[in-house]
Amino acid sequence: DTEVTQTPKHLVMGMTNKKSLKCEQHMGHRAMYWYKQKAKKPPELMFVYSYEKLSINESVPSRFSPECPNSSLLNLHLHALQPEDSALYLCASSPKTVSGHGPQYFGPGTRLLVL
């Protein structure tokens, strides 16, 4: 299995809702990532998990809460989002090489609309 899957594909939520995005990979990768991508912009890193531990948080607001239950799963819990949080949320994984610089494999993303 050489792909990263993300669910749901699309999500519409109100500003008072709580929802979760899910990401799964079965490639044995030990680094997993969340990115946010606005239209016509490049992906922006949000969080990095390395061996199921949070290693990078790019000063993301607390209304985004990541979770890595095991080496194959990555969740992003959403609560009290703002309309400007509407974007494509991408999950990625990469092999944890000694140098940590392997290619990243991206999922298809979750298109989020906050009303």
Place this chain on the structure above:
Amino acid sequence: SQKIEQNSEALNIQEGKTATLTCNYTNYSPAYLQWYRQDPGRGPVFLLLIRENEKEKRKERLKVTFDTTLKQSLFHITASQPADSATYLCALIKAAGNKLTFGGGTRVLVKP
């Protein structure tokens, strides 16, 4: 501040010609540079990785060069095909850590 710049204007090219994309960076000392392809509404797909001590890398019709003196990478698609139409992103990574920083991307349109 650190900047990674790609030509924001779309590159229109005739089928069969070579497309050349540029990635320039400032205030950055990357150890690695990667190129990705992204189609609309999809996640980026890894294409090539080149290390700071490598000058050139090839994969099928793709070629990447990396000049750390000029702080520039060139990405070439030879014998371009309409299926090569996509946005191409360069991404830099420092020696320590696994944080990728992307350039703005260049959209390529190959016309038959």
